[in-house]
Amino acid sequence: MGRGAALGRAALLLPPLLLLPLCPGAAGGNWMWLGMAPERPGCASPPLSSRQKELCKKRPELVGAIREGARLGLHECRSQFRHERWDCRPAPAPRRPGAPAAAFGHQLSSGTKESAFIHAVTAAGLVHSVTRACSAGNVTECSCDASLQSGGSASEGWHWGGCSDDIHYGMSFSRKFLDVPLKNVTGKSGSRLAVMNLHNNEAGRQAVAKLMSMDCRCHGVSGSCAVKTCWKTMSSFEKIGRFLKDKYENSIQISDRVKKKLRRKEKSQRKIPIQKEDLLYLNKSPNYCVEDHKLGIPGTQGRECNRTSEGPDGCNLLCCGRGYNTHVVRHVERCECKFVWCCYVRCRRCETMTDVHTCK
Structure with a gap:
């Protein structure tokens, strides 16, 4: 079975939930809804922010990649947490008639470790899907990474060639699509949470870049491999998900006091720098053992x-x-x-x- 078919089937397992804002003040629409919608929503979909709708209209060829990025992130979140008390699947909440569905409720705006993982894995999913679309020739603005077409290692008998994934375009588009709505509230009361979410978005993108690998194909008489053509490719999204799950397990709590930059909550650790790929959270996780309708927590009864x-x-x-x-x-x-x-x-x-x- 192809990976796309598996993802499509996994997306059907995701329950429809109440639409809640991506961050305080509804600064950004819950774009992840696109990965769950049974129909094929266009650029006018209600969960998108005005900036996201604008980008969507300018790049209609990327609508499928955006939807696939949301689907990738949601599927991987469910996969990594399927055995945990929080299984990346909040309980369905009552919805107003005609209200659109969304992927998550309280977790997105809670500032917890779970919120950090959701932002990181979905940002990574968008990079992955857009970059794949570029390599497949589905986007007019990008294709393969041409900067690697020359050079290599003559002593080791290989040179750059093939079609290297253009991760630069994927990361750039992910920043434009996901970060601009958050940047609009960095000067408001929810700025601490918004700045933290911006960091976690970037942590997801850095995970994709960090795990890039080199693939090679041999050339020579009778498969002698006298010369190899090599290109850079992204790792499987499952590997990226495992990397981010490890970052979740070692996530860093930051201070809720507004300063010029994010800093650790523990005073004894503030001299330790925060790395780009670290996941950050503000608030401790709630009790996922017991059902809480207000927070959209299903509890573990019946699991x-x-x-x-x-x-x-x-x-x-x-x-x-x-x-x-x-x-x-x-x-x-x-x-x-x-x-x-x-x-x-x-x-x-x-x-x-x-x-x-x-x-x-």
Whole structure:
């Protein structure tokens, strides 16, 4: 199955939620909605900010890439957190009739570690999808990275060639599309959160750049590999997601006092510089164990857990000490199929019983 088909199927698993602003003051529309919409929304979609709609109209060939970037980020978020108490899938909230759906609620404006990851992974998804569109020749303004077409290492028998991913254009477009709405509120009351979100957006983009790799193809008589043609390519988005998940695990809490630049909350660590790829958060995460309709937290009751695991998916951790229920699930499927001449397939019906554990 192709990666695009897998992403499309994964996107269908994402529930429709109440539309909430990307940052305080509704400075930016929740563009991630584009990755969930069953139809193909155009540039006039309500969740986009005026600046995003303008860019969308100027670059209509990138609408598909923008939608794919949102889908990439949402899918990877779900994949990385599928076994955690917060599984990147808030509970559905009541919606006004006709109101558009959105990807997240409280998490986007909460200033927590989860908010940091969402901003980073979706910004990275936009870079990845736009860059792919450039390399595929779907965008008139960009194609392959021409700066690498000459040079190489003669002593090692290789030279630059092929089609290197033009990540520079992808990163530039991601900044224009995602950062401008946030920059409009940096001078207002929500500026601390906006500046932090700008940093986390950039951290996602830096992850894509940091994990660029070199691919090569051999040339020579009988595959001797006397000469190699090499080009730069982006890593799989799954690898980028794992990198950002590690940054999430080691994210840095910053001070909520307004200063000229972001600084660590812990005074003893303020001399340690904050790196571009670090994820930052302002507020501690809420309790994801218990359902909270106000914050859009579904809780972990009813979640399937692993009775023998010591990790986050284990029944002890995932169920927050409440215990778990066990029930038996019966699976019936065709098995031991054989072709019978002529012309049909004969199968047996196999039945298996599986214990399934769910949190109380």
